[in-house]
Amino acid sequence: MKEVFDNEMKLEFISKSSNEAFARLSVAAFASQLDPTIEELADIKTAVSEAVTNSIIHGYDKKQGIVKIVSRLKGNEIIIEISDKGKGIENVDVAKEPLYTTKPNLERSGMGFTIMESFMDKMEVESIIGLGTKVTMSKIIKPKIEEDEEEFKMLTTNS
Amino acid sequence: MESEFYEKDKLLIFKITDEIDDHTVQMIRRRADYEMERYMPKRVIFDFDSVTFMDSAGIGLLIGRYKFANMIGAKLEITNLTGSVRRIFDMSGILKLIPVC
Numbered sequence: 001m002k003e004v005f006d007n008e009m010k011l012e013f014i015s016k017s018s019n020e021a022f023a024r025l026s027v028a029a030f031a032s033q034l035d036p037t038i039e040e041l042a043d044i045k046t047a048v049s050e051a052v053t054n055s056i057i058h059g060y061d062k063k064q065g066i067v068k069i070v071s072r073l074k075g076n077e078i079i080i081e082i083s084d085k086g087k088g089i090e091n092v093d094v095a096k097e098p099l100y101t102t103k104p105n106l107e108r109s110g111m112g113f114t115i116m117e118s119f120m121d122k123m124e125v126e127s128i129i130g131l132g133t134k135v136t137m138s139k140i141i142k143p144k145i146e147e148d149e150e151e152f153k154m155l156t157t158n159s
Numbered sequence: 160m161e162s163e164f165y166e167k168d169k170l171l172i173f174k175i176t177d178e179i180d181d182h183t184v185q186m187i188r189r190r191a192d193y194e195m196e197r198y199m200p201k202r203v204i205f206d207f208d209s210v211t212f213m214d215s216a217g218i219g220l221l222i223g224r225y226k227f228a229n230m231i232g233a234k235l236e237i238t239n240l241t242g243s244v245r246r247i248f249d250m251s252g253i254l255k256l257i258p259v260c
Contacts, residue, residue: 017182024212042212042243049214053181107188109218111251118250 007033007073015060015067015084017053023069024048030071031078034141043119044078044139050112051082051135058102059086059133076141083134089127096125160187164198171200171233178212184220192227200233204260208239217244218251225257236260 009030013019024045031044048069055067063086070081089095096117101110116123120137127133161174173191177183195203205221207213221237228235238260240248248254 017180017185020180020182021178039243045212046214046243046247049180049212053214053216057181107184107219107223109215109222109251111215111218111247114250115215115247 003074005072005074005079009069009071011069011071012066015056015063015065015086017056019067020049020052020056023052023067027069027071027080030073031141033073034076034078035144036141037144040139040141044080047116047119047123047137047139048080048082050115051080051137054112054135055082055084055086055133057106057108058089059084061087076143077138078141079136079138081134081136083132085132088129088131089125089133090129092125092127160190162190162194164194164200169199169201170204171195171198171202172204172206174206174209176209179210179217179220180212180214181216184216188220188223191224195224195227195231195233199231203228203233203235205235205237206239207237207241207244210244213244213247215247215251218247218253221253221257 011023011026013023027048028041028045031041036044052067059065065084065086068083072079094100096113098114099110101108113123113125116135116137120139123135123137125133125135160176163172164170171194175187177187179187203224205224225235236258240259
């Protein structure tokens with residue numbers, strides 16, 4: 001059965017590092033419908049930036065390819081899929097280890113997956129050698145109305 | 160990025176004014192290494208006050224500049240880490256190596 005979403009967007013662009021800012025800002029603009037805090041928005045932008053950089057640097061290496069982003073909103077959750085048709089990751093578990101990098105000479109920190117995991121609520125990686133990699137991340141944007149209600153309750157009980 | 164060199168103290172300050180990602184670090188790296196080689200400072204400070212976005216490329220950049228500064232006999236420091244920039248620095252463990260001033 002197909003899952004029902006409240007909203008959806010798709011974005012495709014060439015694997016150029018100059019597109020990184022465009023990619024994270026587009027997803028952030030889409031996410032802003034859920035009324036995130038500045039911090040939540042920064043988390044999303046950083047996680048997207050990491051995944052897109054991985055596709056460009058590792059997935060496609062120096063070759064040109066297409067990076068695809070699909071983002072969906074469901075309730076107060078944002079789900080973001082970032083995929084490439086690049087070379088794939090040999091061992092996802094090893095790649096996810098903090099500070100692991102295949103390109104230390106390029107001054108890579110090896111923190112990409114660690115940041116995605118800690119800045120988002122969920123993160124999954126599917127990869128097939130020679131076919132590509134898909135990263136699926138999601139984050140629940142805490143509703144702001146509850147805070148107002150709590151404040152309202154506090155105000156009414158005090159008086 | 161803006162930079163200023165104080166001859167008397169042999170102090171070179173880089174004020175980063177761009178968002179820091181894999182794309183922008185390439186330019187920042189070239190310029191920082193060029194100026195460090197040119198001025199041969201004793202102390203180098205990276206100021207993050209105007210940085211509105213940084214991903215892990217910023218950590219790679221700092222590790223590289225730390226090594227470069229060591230090579231030319233300079234001490235590297237960083238300043239004005241706030242918000243999500245601070246969180247990424249904390250996560251990286253790099254602050255054990257590079258002092259915040």
